[in-house]
Amino acid sequence: MRALLLGTGSPPPNPERRGPATLIELGPERFLVDAGSGVGHQLVRAGVRAYDWPRLLITHHHSDHTIDLGHLLITRWIVGQNAPWEIWGPAGTRKQVERLLDYLAWDIDVRRAHMHDRRPPEVCVTEIEEGKIMEAGGVRVSAFLVEHDPVRPAFGFRFDGGGRSVVISGDTRPSENLVRRSQGADCLIHECCDMSRTGWVPGCGWPTLEEKIRDLQSYHTPPGEVGRIAAEARARKLVLSHLMPASTAEELSGAASARYAGPVIVGADLMEV
Numbered sequence: 399m400r401a402l403l404l405g406t407g408s409p410p411p412n413p414e415r416r417g418p419a420t421l422i423e424l425g426p427e428r429f430l431v432d433a434g435s436g437v438g439h440q441l442v443r444a445g446v447r448a449y450d451w452p453r454l455l456i457t458h459h460h461s462d463h464t465i466d467l468g469h470l471l472i473t474r475w476i477v478g479q480n481a482p483w484e485i486w487g488p489a490g491t492r493k494q495v496e497r498l499l500d501y502l503a504w505d506i507d508v509r510r511a512h513m514h515d516r517r518p519p520e521v522c523v524t525e526i527e528e529g530k531i532m533e534a535g536g537v538r539v540s541a542f543l544v545e546h547d548p549v550r551p552a553f554g555f556r557f558d559g560g561g562r563s564v565v566i567s568g569d570t571r572p573s574e575n576l577v578r579r580s581q582g583a584d585c586l587i588h589e590c591c592d593m594s595r596t597g598w599v600p601g602c603g604w605p606t607l608e609e610k611i612r613d614l615q616s617y618h619t620p621p622g623e624v625g626r627i628a629a630e631a632r633a634r635k636l637v638l639s640h641l642m643p644a645s646t647a648e649e650l651s652g653a654a655s656a657r658y659a660g661p662v663i664v665g666a667d668l669m670e671v
């Protein structure tokens with residue numbers, strides 16, 4: 399089972415890192431986790447043409463994880479795909495997709511005026527709960543709750559198949575549930591927030607930089623803590639993702655390695671892990 403990092407960035411735009419998205423593949427079976435900025439381009443770079451864009455699993459509805467949902471939905475349809483698009487996500491996903499289809503309705507009508515015998519795009523939404531959510535093509539997919547308050551529920555995903563297990567944390571502060579659910583994973587792809595690198599301007603919503611950093615700590619995980627989590631989960635390999643533009647690979651891997659003896663990989667876009 400192959401895991402390909404499509405986007406390893408976070409909300410601030412970064413030409414080096416697209417928004418959060420990961421592709422899991424076993425043979426012809428594909429699962430896309432999150433639809434961050436640029437995900438469609440990255441899928442094409444990974445050899446997946448728009449007609450074949452796979453089912454989507456959403457960790458949570460923060461915009462950096464869903465902003466290109468509309469691009470995937472409409473483009474897949476424009477190029478001729480009529481099969482309903484599967485979207486799996488937390489409670490609230492159906493409502494968000496309905497709003498998105500509402501927004502796209504004008505464009506869909508205008509395009510259909512050129513087309514023959516073409517129904518509007520169809521989407522099949524499944525709102526998930528913790529536990530096994532599907533088994534397809536020899537891959538068992540499980541969702542587990544993580545801690546990303548006030549976003550509730552927020553999920554991580556575990557994929558078991560082809561003799562391998564891959565865990566994607568989604569966005570979370572250090573989560574004991576994640577440690578339990580990712581025990582012995584071959585590959586743990588964990589969010590990593592080097593809070594000291596965050597930007598701050600007056601009027602951004604936090605009175606001081608220190609206050610913003612304190613707040614980030616309540617719903618993200620700093621690199622040293624990611625190392626501790628990987629060690630407690632006995633993961634065989636740790637991959638850092640969801641990175642800030644100003645973070646440096648040496649500092650991130652140094653901090654994570656201080657508390658985890660296994661291999662630490664600082665994720666990069668289009669890297670197979």
Ligand SMILES: [Zn+2]
Binds near residue numbers: 458460546569
């Ligand atoms: Zn988030």
Ligand SMILES: [Zn+2]
Binds near residue numbers: 463569640
């Ligand atoms: Zn995020």
